[in-house]
Amino acid sequence: MSSPNLTALALFASLACHLFFKKYEPTDVPRLVGLLIVPPAVVAYFCELESGNLAMSLLRSYSLYYSGLLFSILTYRISPLHPLSKYPGPLICKISKLWITRVASQGKLHQYVKSLHDRYGPIVRVGPNELSIIEVSLLPAILGSNGMPKGPLWDGRKISGKKGSQAKEAARGNLIGSRDPEDHAEARKAWNRAFNAAAIKGYEPILLRRVTQFIEALGSRQDATVDLSRWLSFFAFDFMGDIAFGGGFELMRDGDKDGMWHIMESGLFLPTLTQQIPWCIGFIPYLPVGKEMKALGKFAFDQSKRRVQEGSVHDDLFYYLLDDKRADSATYPFPLVVSNAVLAIVAGSDTSATVLSNTFFFLLTHPASYKRLQLEIDQAFPLGSKEPTDPALLANLPYLNAVIKESLRLLPPLPTSMQRAPTPGSGSKVIAPNFVVSEGTSIIVPPYSLHRDPRYFSPSPDEFIPDRWLADEKFTVNGDAFIPFSMGPANCAGKNLAMLELRMIMACVLQRFEVRLADGYDVRRWEAELKDYFVMQKGSLPVVLTSRAAQK
Numbered sequence: 001m002s003s004p005n006l007t008a009l010a011l012f013a014s015l016a017c018h019l020f021f022k023k024y025e026p027t028d029v030p031r032l033v034g035l036l037i038v039p040p041a042v043v044a045y046f047c048e049l050e051s052g053n054l055a056m057s058l059l060r061s062y063s064l065y066y067s068g069l070l071f072s073i074l075t076y077r078i079s080p081l082h083p084l085s086k087y088p089g090p091l092i093c094k095i096s097k098l099w100i101t102r103v104a105s106q107g108k109l110h111q112y113v114k115s116l117h118d119r120y121g122p123i124v125r126v127g128p129n130e131l132s133i134i135e136v137s138l139l140p141a142i143l144g145s146n147g148m149p150k151g152p153l154w155d156g157r158k159i160s161g162k163k164g165s166q167a168k169e170a171a172r173g174n175l176i177g178s179r180d181p182e183d184h185a186e187a188r189k190a191w192n193r194a195f196n197a198a199a200i201k202g203y204e205p206i207l208l209r210r211v212t213q214f215i216e217a218l219g220s221r222q223d224a225t226v227d228l229s230r231w232l233s234f235f236a237f238d239f240m241g242d243i244a245f246g247g248g249f250e251l252m253r254d255g256d257k258d259g260m261w262h263i264m265e266s267g268l269f270l271p272t273l274t275q276q277i278p279w280c281i282g283f284i285p286y287l288p289v290g291k292e293m294k295a296l297g298k299f300a301f302d303q304s305k306r307r308v309q310e311g312s313v314h315d316d317l318f319y320y321l322l323d324d325k326r327a328d329s330a331t332y333p334f335p336l337v338v339s340n341a342v343l344a345i346v347a348g349s350d351t352s353a354t355v356l357s358n359t360f361f362f363l364l365t366h367p368a369s370y371k372r373l374q375l376e377i378d379q380a381f382p383l384g385s386k387e388p389t390d391p392a393l394l395a396n397l398p399y400l401n402a403v404i405k406e407s408l409r410l411l412p413p414l415p416t417s418m419q420r421a422p423t424p425g426s427g428s429k430v431i432a433p434n435f436v437v438s439e440g441t442s443i444i445v446p447p448y449s450l451h452r453d454p455r456y457f458s459p460s461p462d463e464f465i466p467d468r469w470l471a472d473e474k475f476t477v478n479g480d481a482f483i484p485f486s487m488g489p490a491n492c493a494g495k496n497l498a499m500l501e502l503r504m505i506m507a508c509v510l511q512r513f514e515v516r517l518a519d520g521y522d523v524r525r526w527e528a529e530l531k532d533y534f535v536m537q538k539g540s541l542p543v544v545l546t547s548r549a550a551q552k
Contacts (some may be wrong), residue, residue, distance in 0.1 A: 010061055013039040014068030018076070022440075029282040040065035077128045083438050089116065089125030097127045101276040107531025110415035110448040117449045127276075130419075130442040134450040136481045141431045142420050142443050144488040148429050150179045151421030151442040156278030157271040157534070181423070184489065187340075191493040194320040200497050202315060203243060207501060208389055210239045210252075215508050217252050222545045225518045228360060229541035232505070233261055233353040239501065240348035245307040246316045260299065264345060265537055267296030272533045275417065297338070300345060304338045317344055346535060348494060351413035352501055354536045359407040359506060361526050361541060362464045364517050369466055373399050374510045381511060383548060388507035391500055397507075402469035404502050408484035409457065410464060415448035415532050418486055447483050448532075456481035511548070518542035 017035050043061035076082060077094055084094075092099045093116075103112045113132055116124045122135040133142065141147055178184040193199065214235040218226065234251035237260065241249030249260070256262065274281050307318050321340060363370040376399045381388040388394065395401070421442045422429040429437045437443060452461045456478035457468065468475035485492035492498070509515065517523070521542050529539025 007064060010040065010043045010064035011068040013043060014065045015072050017069055018072040029286070032279070032282065084125050084129065084131065084441065087123055087125040087131060088120040093126050094128060097130070097276050100127060101273050104272050104276055104532070107533060107537070110446065110532040113416055113446045114449040114452065117453075122453075126444070127442070129440055130444065132444045132446055132449070134446065134453055136450070136456060136478060138431055138435070139445065139480065139483070139487065141429075142445060143418065143483070143486065143490070147488055148420035148437075148443070149181045149184070149423055150490065151419040152278045153275045153417060153419040153442065154179055156275035156281050158281060181489070188489070188493065190320045194317050195494050195497055199315065200500065203497060204391065204500075206242045206314070207239060207504060210235060210242065211389070211504055211508055213252055214505070215512055218509070218513065218545055219547060222513070222547050225542050225544055227540045228515075228543045229353070229357040229538050232356045233349070235505070236349040236353040236356070236501075237261055240345060242316070243348065243497075244317045244344040245303050246310070246314065246318065248303065248306065263295045263299055264350065268346065268533045268535065268537070275534065301338050347492070350535050350537070352498055354538050355408060355413055355502060356505055357538050357541055358411045359404060359502070360509075360515070362407050362410070363403065364515065364543070365523050366464055369403065369464070373403055376400060377507050377511050381507065383511055388511050389504055391504075394500070394503040394507055397503075398470060399466060400503060400506060402466035404499070404506070405469045405482070406464055406466045409451045409482060410462070411530070411536060412447040412451060412484040413536050414486070414534070415536055416444065416446040417534050418445045418447065419443065420445075445483070450481055450483065453481065513545040514548055515543050515545050518544055
């Protein structure tokens with residue numbers, strides 16, 4: 001076979017491979033390896049027949065194949081033939097998701113995506129087949145009840161060594177990761193019951209006990225420097241342990257002696273990367289990576305097993321997941337319960353602790369807001385005569401709720417990764433009369449960018465101004481653009497419990513203590529240390545607390 005014919009054969013094979021990838025998007029290891037290894041090996045066989053030199057044939061065929069494949073992919077992605085060619089965005093993002101993956105590894109994806117919207121507008125191409133959108137009129141068709149199911153990002157977060165039917169069943173019923181609308185709706189039923197008004201009423205004594213423990217722990221450390229962020233993490237972890245597993249976590253009492261909090265936060269890093277390039281997920285079990293994620297899974301498995309064996313004295317999340325019946329009258333399999341336990345741990349503790357820490361940071365750096373909120377709490381709950389634990393009264397404190405909303409607006413706990421995509425097999429999704437999203441295209445809605453858009457929040461959208469939520473005509477506030485708990489069928493199931501938790505902790509701390517930042521703390525550190533690892537992670541917040549009761 002002549003050299004030109006061999007070159008043509010290698011390039012033809014690479015083009016065919018690209019077309020196959022484009023249509024079927026395989027992520028399983030056997031097909032990926034087969035497509036990347038077998039075709040150039042066949043070409044090498046023909047080359048070897050001509051040259052008699054196997055080593056040179058292999059080198060030549062693989063070089064031609066990969067060069068052709070790379071050229072074909074890159075040319076298509078930046079060409080006018082690509083369905084997203086008309087949308088603006090950095091060239092490097094149009095070519096590959098590897099750049100976004102690098103940004104995500106540094107924990108600053110939320111800031112990077114916002115910078116792209118500042119430069120390019122409300123619709124930005126952030127990947128070869130992905131758009132970021134902060135156009136509020138489009139949100140219902142993306143996130144709403146008639147919107148799209150979750151996108152491939154969620155496939156990239158399923159890091160597990162399990163295979164077979166059990167793994168498929170766990171993935172099918174996992175609340176946060178399910179990409180099938182019917183499966184998600186079925187999984188959501190138990191969570192809705194676990195967080196309805198009656199269930200939350202049952203959780204109130206548990207919350208009160210943990211809040212009291214938290215206040216006592218801080219009181220024993222007054223007049224000394226305390227890492228408030230760490231203590232809020234301990235509180236949130238202990239409380240979620242009560243809600244999810246019927247108890248068993250005692251970080252406020254014993255400290256993180258077993259490294260549980262570290263395991264949880266470390267376990268979120270690798271999925272932050274793989275969610276950007278979900279095609280790599282099949283290789284992860286074969287690589288020496290992800291030990292933190294596996295440790296998080298083992299921790300959830302051990303706690304779930306303990307809960308099943310020991311039972312619980314109150315109706316916790318496991319009660320609803322284990323005793324609930326699905327449409328097929330089958331109980332939830334244990335792997336599914338474990339995967340939902342991971343969700344409960346992360347969504348219920350890490351996010352609450354971060355929102356509380358953010359809110360205290362904003363108050364401590366805005367003394368006028370601090371004093372105004374403390375006065376409101378004192379008037380509603382006089383110091384020494386009434387504890388600030390009445391849920392109904394807390395829910396009706398206007399400035400308290402304005403402070404929490406403003407904190408959630410500026411630093412939402414899920415800053416970037418709300419992704420949706422057309423249902424597989426549907427062909428496309430009509431978002432607007434002149435906006436059709438083809439299958440294979442993903443859409444992200446980044447709350448961090450949306451919440452700081454001056455079209456929806458002005459003036460000074462990057463500044464902490466709680467008054468904007470108090471019907472002040474000086475401010476523009478578009479409530480439809482405020483989605484810290486997401487929106488539509490996949491919104492946060494535990495939103496009402498989370499808001500109760502935030503209000504009660506804020507009120508109790510401000511009633512009992514005078515809080516100030518520790519001497520020498522650089523306030524620029526706080527946002528510099530925040531990391532967007534799917535959920536927002538935080539650094540330390542050193543403060544000094546003084547009992548107000550001692551001043552009376």
